[in-house]
Amino acid sequence: MKETNKGYWWLPGDEDSKCNGELDTSSRYPVLSLNGVGSDNIARRVPPFVMHGLLLNGLKVTMLECHTNGGSQFLHTGMGELNIESSCVIVGDSHYDGGENVYSGVKLSLSLLSEWTHLTAIKIDHQEGKQIIHLEPIEAIKFNLSNGIKGELGFTIDEKFGTYGKESFSVSEDTYLEFSFESKKNITELEEFGRKIQTFLMFCTRKPIKIEKMTPIIEYKKRKIGNSERLVPIADTVYAYFIENDEKKIEYRNQLIWFEDIKDKFGESLERWLDLNESIRPALDLLFSVKRATHMYLENEFLVLCQALESLHRRTMGRKAFDEAKFDTMLVDMIATVPDEHKEWWNGKLKNLNSPTLRDRLQEMVGSFQEVWAGYKGVDVFAQRISATRNYYTHFGDKTKHVYSLEEMMLVVGKLEALIEMHVLKELGFSTKDIVDICNKNFMWKEVIER
Structure with a gap:
């Protein structure tokens, strides 16, 4: 999808009131700029709300968790642009008609992942006083997690700015994480899974990390075919924005977990983190x-x-300060000395004394x-x-x-x-x-x- 896209936009169930607009996904949050008839109805919508759109190239768009920016001014003047921000934009059929979509994989692009792994295909040799630069493709690191989840830490090399073999050329590299699921997940479950991967990297680096892009690998939608429902594959792209902080470089001596220390057991370390999220999630949320x-x-x-x-x-x-059984006996004995009308109040106060x-x-x-x-x-x-x-x-x-x-x-x-x-x-x-x-x-x- 291009960074800026023109099309028609409307609220669910109100396609007759669609208006012109342009979606920009190049900012920290995707921003939809609307103008024309129908925008005033959207400006009055209480957030968060959902927006549907149809781009001029025929792609369907769903914007989740929308809120207006500058809507009150638009309502007073009826002029200018109405800007709508969203935390998640889905390009494709997903969510479009309210069906339940399930996915069997996801690819995550995260800020600072490349810097943290510090892996590069660019190799420099010194021969006879010259620097010889060449590329050695990096093999993906594959690992298995529980519940039938398979993962891959992969690398891409883009040479579009030059031609390898000439005296000068430009190369860009990127690192990504890709997962496939035996048990398919819906978009909410994908977002939650992505959040856990995001916080793992945040903990390792002690830096704010942003999920730059979340792309389902294989997608399905329930469609009624004849008298039965079947899963039909769809192509979607998800632009998910989870964190506001600007990207900052990793301070090498301020990390907690260095990638080179866990490279050979990366899957095991990630597995432990996913398990730990289930048991201490509130504490981690407070820390982050x-x-x-x-x-x-x-x-x-x-x-x-x-x-x-x-x-x-x-x-x-x-x-605990006392054995549970011993404390329960003590509590019963103490409450027994209290008048009946005060027992409930004292029980609420005293039962926390064992913590x-x-x-x-x-x-x-x-x-x-x-x-x-x-x-x-x-x-x-x-x-x-x-x-x-x-x-x-x-x-x-x-x-x-x-x-x-x-x-x-x-x-x-x-x-x-x-x-x-x-x-x-x-x-x-x-x-x-x-x-x-x-x-x-x-x-x-x-x-x-x-x-």
Whole structure:
């Protein structure tokens, strides 16, 4: 699909009110610019909504999760353009008539993937004082995941800017991930799968990653043929936009997982990440909300990371102050002494007493990485001050001497982020020695842990 496309556009079920417009997919989000009769009806639509379109080249288009930009001005003047932004544009039959579409594969293009893998087909030899440049195609890395999923880390070489063999030529390279599914997935399931791959790369690089393009490999649609329904193949392209941050280069010494360290077990590492997503998804979402944020107050970063740490501890360590059976007996005995009209209220208050405090969780999690945190003294004081600071910003009580100042909080946020990342690495199967090695290579970890 070209970056800019002209056609006719309308709301589902309102094709008679279609209007002229032009779709631009070259921006961070796809933008549809509308003008003409019918646009005012679209401007009044409450977001998010769906738009249908028919390009002049005959391709059908569906825009999901649409919202208007500048619609109020359009309504007042009735002139100019109405711009509509969307998080996902599907070119083809998918979603077009409301049918259920299923896909047996997907190809993902992600920002910074090529930089992270650092693989290139361009080879330079030095012969008799000259540099000889030649191309050696890279073999795709293939792997198998559970549930019948097969994956491939592949590479493309584009020589369209020159001719190989001449004294000068231009070559562009790209790296992609491609998956095939034994159990077919619909568009929502594909987006969720893509999000998990995206966050894996974000965790490895400690950088915001954007899914630049998501293309189903083999697509099917349920069609009624005679008295039965059959799956008929369709050709679709999906332009999915999941993250706002601009692409930034990877800082080599700020990564958590280097591709060369897991190249031979890439599929196994990805499998572990997909499994881990199922069990600690809330904690990961909180962690990535901080990493993705372009503007977030330091106090908010601190509170979100405290919440992520508690969630991660609860889902992976789950320690209780007392044995469950013993605590239940204690609770029954305590509630028995309370008047009947207050039993329900006290039961709600007391049943949470068996859960460890934030301070307890911090001490246990830091204790799991004594070899890494060996240079840092005063873990008890650290846990006490974290707890006091969290309580101050959550409940806005008196500011005690234990509450961190804003000048101190930058370092504290770095420590919390590092502690969460270490624990996730441990859940991914990294040994203590592996984590120590990462600490020695990662300048941010080393900086915050040893201070």
